[in-house]
Amino acid sequence: MGRSHLALIALAAAACGGPGVDAHPAAYHPRTRELTVTTVPLLVKEQRALYPFLRPAFAKGGVLDGKEVYAFVPSTITVVEGDTLHLTIINPEDDAHSFVLPDFSVSLPGGATTVATYVAKRAGIYPIMCAVASHLPMMSGQLVVLAASAMADPR
């Protein structure tokens, strides 16, 4: 067997995970992720003229008495621990909102776009909410922070 054949066999053994090959996947490299979130009115008092069923819902004792239904779109955000999240949050209407995580809070004035940066330090599932009492518990979401070790194919 010639020298070049031996070299090919060594290369093939390395490609199959032979000795000297690191069997661990490449470490995850934290990324910066850009995301736009919009606060969207779903069932609000201004719609009573359009949807007559909302009149009793918003009336005293109704299922939405003292409440209005808004959503964060998207409401579920997924990142990997160590990632930096660049949020652009659009609040197109006149009511103020907020975007609150257990260790982060940003006010969202009406008719404005707010930018904020959040670093996801620890894996877990965290509630996102608007702190305006009349928007709770409906105006909520969750931040899913994956463990870096869960990223088999880092991207």
Ligand SMILES: [Cu+2]
């Ligand atoms: Cu709100």
